[in-house]
Amino acid sequence: MKTRRQSRTARLLLIAVSGAALTGSILIGCASLGVGDIFEIAQKSAPAVQKSFEDITPEQEHYIGRAVGATILTQYDPYAEAGANEYLNLLGRTLALASDRPETFGGYHFLILDSQEINAFAAPGGLIFVSRGLLGCADSEETVAAILAHEIAHVVKQHGLQAIKKSRVTSALTSVAIASAQTAGSDELAKLTTVFEDSISDITATLVNSGYSRAFEKEADLMAVAILQRVGYDPNALVRMLEVMETRLTPGGPDFAKTHPEPEVRIAEIRKVLAAAPAAPPPAVRQARYQAALGGL
Ligand SMILES: [Zn+2]
Numbered sequence: 001m002k003t004r005r006q007s008r009t010a011r012l013l014l015i016a017v018s019g020a021a022l023t024g025s026i027l028i029g030c031a032s033l034g035v036g037d038i039f040e041i042a043q044k045s046a047p048a049v050q051k052s053f054e055d056i057t058p059e060q061e062h063y064i065g066r067a068v069g070a071t072i073l074t075q076y077d078p079y080a081e082a083g084a085n086e087y088l089n090l091l092g093r094t095l096a097l098a099s100d101r102p103e104t105f106g107g108y109h110f111l112i113l114d115s116q117e118i119n120a121f122a123a124p125g126g127l128i129f130v131s132r133g134l135l136g137c138a139d140s141e142e143t144v145a146a147i148l149a150h151e152i153a154h155v156v157k158q159h160g161l162q163a164i165k166k167s168r169v170t171s172a173l174t175s176v177a178i179a180s181a182q183t184a185g186s187d188e189l190a191k192l193t194t195v196f197e198d199s200i201s202d203i204t205a206t207l208v209n210s211g212y213s214r215a216f217e218k219e220a221d222l223m224a225v226a227i228l229q230r231v232g233y234d235p236n237a238l239v240r241m242l243e244v245m246e247t248r249l250t251p252g253g254p255d256f257a258k259t260h261p262e263p264e265v266r267i268a269e270i271r272k273v274l275a276a277a278p279a280a281p282p283p284a285v286r287q288a289r290y291q292a293a294l295g296g297l
Pocket of ligand 1: 154217220260
């Protein structure tokens with residue numbers, strides 16, 4: 001499914017990447033093109049070359065996210081307990097519906113990783129992975145919701161796509177434009193995962209090793225608070241999660257300790273926006289369904 005804008009972008013990119021040779025043929029071989037036409041083409045081509053993550057379409061984002069997800073699953077095994085994963089998906093999709101980006105090209109999907117690391121990853125497009133170790137820090141539906149809301153916020157704000165090195169976005173999108181112009185519709189997934197390989201490495205390295213900036217993490221925490229409030233969960237659950245994580249994370253560990261600011265730093269920022277009054281205790285039915293689904297993790 002290709003929009004008119006994408007087709008136009010593809011044509012412009014083809015013009016742009018052909019470079020001097022094409023410019024030469026326009027100048028020498030095509031008498032019908034005047035100086036004004038050439039100037040117009042050059043003007044149109046220039047912004048097309050300088051692409052940013054914002055030019056990545058939802059469909060491209062989906063395929064990038066799938067490739068990132070596949071890479072994560074080469075490092076972690078999924079936790080193969082259907083009931084727990086179904087619960088996580090029901091809870092996560094409910095929260096996503098209350099976010100500023102309720103729908104993505106392929107939808108939101110949540111998967112538990114069979115690892116005792118305290119970790120979570122949000123791949124572009126809405127593939128969200130949460131470790132058993134992190135879920136083990138939770139003690140209620142609210143606290144699990146707080147974890148998921150933070151990861152959903154990373155998807156909403158497209159923090160993963162922004163981890164792609166700026167210099168790469170242009171070449172990746174140029175490759176896709178050429179691929180789609182020449183072989184429209186065939187082996188799309190394979191082609192996209194190939195041409196985006198370096199971009200996928202950028203994202204995965206950020207998710208697993210270096211982490212996002214403090215500004216992005218603060219943005220995700222504040223958006224998580226908003227999502228929790230919209231759904232009717234106590235946003236203080238995020239603070240409670242972080243307080244538990246604070247006692248369990250080892251500085252320098254290969255998990256959230258490496259990729260996220262210290263919990264106390266995050267708590268201080270969250271407290272600035274939270275009302276002091278404690279929320280009413282959650283309904284018993286909520287705690288019962290949490291216990292049934294994730295209580296045994
Ligand atoms: Zn985060």
